[in-house]
Amino acid sequence: MRRITYLIAVALSLGLLAAFLPGSYVAAAPPAATVEVAAADFEFQPQSVTINAGDTITWTNTGAAPHTATASDGSWDSGNLDPGQTFSRTFDTPGTYNYYCRYHGTPQGTGMAGTIVVQAQAQPTPAPATPTAAPAPTEPAPTQPPGVTPSIQANDQPLENNTITVERVVAAQDGWIVVHLDENGRPGPVIGHTAVSAGESANVQVPLDQPPSPGTMIWPMLHIDAGSIGVYEFPGPDSPVTVDGQIVMVQITVTAAGEAAPGQLPRTGSGDMTSLWLLGGLALALLAAGAFIRRRRTA
Ligand SMILES: [Cu+2]
Known part of the structure; x- marks a missing residue:
């Protein structure tokens, strides 16, 4: 009985020792990975990613419009990403991180938005996402009837x-x-x-x-x-x-307002007409007053 206890103690010690040996000698946690996410026009692909703590996400703008990858809680932000630009972030803490594009999505998750699920490293690699968990169906580009080019x-x-x-x-x-x-x-x-x-x-x-x-x-x-x-x-x-x-x-x-394009006649608004009438009326009144005064002097 005592011998078994001794063996268990030795085994435990060896295990502890192994845990402190360099990674090459021990089956350690999987090495940190970098996972690619496309910021396309106008969705993140894939929309939801599951990674291990310590892994890095690299977003690449694969679209024609600028995009951002911005934490819904505001804790991080890629800034503007022009087509072809990338942004990387390492996620060390397990949790669920929602993010969105500031131009085409909302922090509430509508429009261009995505989710990163960060698992604790000890957990086994997740099974690939089932088709039912796939992101919302992408709307195919509208097909144009022949002869109509938008x-x-x-x-x-x-x-x-x-x-x-x-x-x-x-x-x-x-x-x-x-x-x-x-x-x-x-x-x-x-x-x-x-x-x-x-x-x-x-x-x-x-x-x-x-x-x-x-x-x-x-x-x-x-x-x-x-x-x-x-x-x-x-x-x-x-x-x-x-x-x-x-x-x-x-x-x-x-x-600027009122700046007419070349070849266009300046507009005459109703406001301009009103002031013209007022000016005309004033001039007539002055003329009449002048005539009245002159007639009184000559009388
Ligand atoms: Cu966008």
């Missing part, structure tokens, strides 16, 4: 009642004209949208929630109407329309 055409212009006018839109299906603010030469946050029907539309008016100051660059962009039809859902299923991998959009500049 396009958008707009010029630099001043705001009229906080509204911009998009000269010409060709849409293969019902959708939206969405106006993005410029961010480093690419479309950033959305500042307005309006519905547009399939086919060709002229002079589409888009009201803006945040009127940009003169000199601001903006990007009118064509989006599809998917998900709930007639409800603007972006970030969400109402994704931008692409033609040959290029988003259908145009960059324009907001000019």
